[in-house]
Amino acid sequence: MAREILKRIGTAALTVFAVATLTFFLTRAVPGNPFLSEKNPPQAVLDALNEKYGLDQPLYVQYVKYLGNLLRGDLGVSVKLQKDYPVARIIGEMFPVSAAIGFFALLWAVLLGVPLGCLAAYRRGRGTDSALQVVCTLGVSLPSFVVASLLLFAFCGGIAGWKLFPTLFQAGDWRSYVLPCFSLGFYPMCYIARQSRASMLDALGQDYIKTARAKGLRTGRILFKHALRNALLPVLTYLGPQVAFTLCGGFVVETVFTIPGLGRYFVQSISSRDYPVILGTTLFLASFLVGMNLLVDLLYQAVDPRIRLGREAA
């Protein structure tokens, strides 16, 4: 068991390393330079800047240096967006903003999605089920920028008398969090509801449910103790990577609601070729993602003792 976990951590580290390498060479393969701009600085200035940030050295030297720094936990400094500011500190400042919104978004998505899915499965084929199906299919069909911008329009002053929430994001003011959390969590909520309905239906058709029924257990106990436990597995699989993506910020929601979060910053860093920031944020997301996948694998065992690490269910 411990060996399996160690092996998993080893491959996870390997994955992160591969991502680092790939991202490094991918960003450098793109024409353009962080210091090129509309102003067209003189060559001497460019040379000096390139030298200062080590961008004048051969690519493999830069790569080895970067990996060396990475092993010491040094992500480098931003070369464009916030000059000379450490990337680690940028992530440290932006991540909590995105994570707060992402956390509440996923929280309501799970707390509402799972029960709604169970309810739909329990009332299968009835009005409740059909209504929930319509809402949830619609939910997974609406692009997030549509949801976000329509909400912004409706509740931030577009319709007279409905200005319930501030237009500009202010950290710490709870009213600024309501709409972003809602729009960020709407898609996962509908997805989770659909998924848990499907797996709940699957679980309810199993023999052990009939057995439980035959033993005379109460409906609530059958639903929540026996069926739900097995129905949660697919939801867990979905949630693992989703937690990483959502906590690192949704670009669309952050743009529409002008939230100074990591997602928006990441996209800005790509278009301005701020190499260290791109690499740092990508690695942060990748390690988070790989870590979450590992955690989900471990959680599987807690939920379903039949699953053992290292043995593929084939």
Place this chain on the structure above:
Amino acid sequence: MADHKHPRPPWGSLQLRAGDILAWGELTPEDFRPAGSPEATAPLRPGPEGSYRRDAWRRFRGNRAALGALAVLLLLVLFALAGPLVVPYGYAQFHAGAENLPPYHYALADQERLEAELSRRAQAAPDPEEAVERALAEAQARGETLTAVDLARIRAEARAAQSQGAVSEAQVRRELGIRPRLGGYSREDLERKAAGEAVFPHLFGTDRYGRDILVRVMVGTRVSMLVGLSAAALVLVIGALYGAVSGYCGGRVDAVMQRIVEVIYSIPEVLVILLLSTVLGDALLAYANTHTGLLARAVPLLGKNLISMFLSFGLLYWVTMSRIIRGQVLQLKGQEYVTAARALGASGARIIRRHLLPNCIGQIVVTTCLQIPSAIFLESFLSFLGVGVTTPLTSLGSLASEALEGLWSYPYRLIFPAVILSAMILSFNLVGDGLRDALDPRLKR
């Protein structure tokens, strides 16, 4: 059977119902007669000759939501393909004097009344300096003092009121009792219409360059559909092959291939697409300038961003498909017919092509169908980022993101493409769900 007023739990009930027991009393002796030969053999007679495909179609036909969605999709295809032939405006055509038209208009007389009233009110608005003096006097009467900031605000408000009219157009319209009519016409159009000419209205209004939004939405639908379908085709080919090979070979090959999948999965797709569109953009332009042929001609037509988007799809999005197919192949490859084929000397390629992939056809069709909406999703997201379809061509996503700038004044510019986009994705999702239920009843959700 007795009435079904009490909800039965989905797992069935072991308890007898009173109604059922009472119903036993109504059985006649006739019900206990031994079954004759036609009745006895009836259940044994095979049902109507049913191939897999016919069975699936029968199940699909029974799904009203999926059928409705299919009809909506056909309408959307018609809208996108035939629509621009009907509307006499081009999607990149500027109409001077028809900028920022709303999707409604007023009759010519009403329009003049409205404008006269608006300008009258604007003139009636107080002069900025007068307003400041009045505010100062009021403040003095209350015993308060006004800061320079307050004064500047009052002056600015008064100036704004003077230029636009203190009240909004909608308010004046309501007071005058003028009713808007369907379709946007410019002033010139209205005059031509009054002269008896037939003028096609701008049903969805126009944007700030005076381009007809209806035609742009139609062309955008076309592009979004094209993106969705071709991305799904790419994903289908690459994902199915990769998954089948990985699953069939197993062992070390499988382990390496799955690691690659994991790496691709861990890189944010936005990064790859943004970078690729820059790299490929220049390369594609150079290629188009030096070569001839299908691809070279496609570049100026579709724009470099669209093509690099296809390529990114090909590079990134097959991951889910390959995982699903791999799982299926892992299950199937232990079956006897695979062993038999191998014993007969069939090569791995032949087994995958002739035996394994045809047996996953249900999964493949369903996953491909559900891939279309997610490709459309991603295209609209990329257009939102500004790296999607390039002007003058447009897509539903770029229309929506253009509309975001003027959201407060022209909300309908967002609403029209957003509704079409959502309807399209919804229909693809519903058809996909229907296909899944029809092709693979075990997966019924």
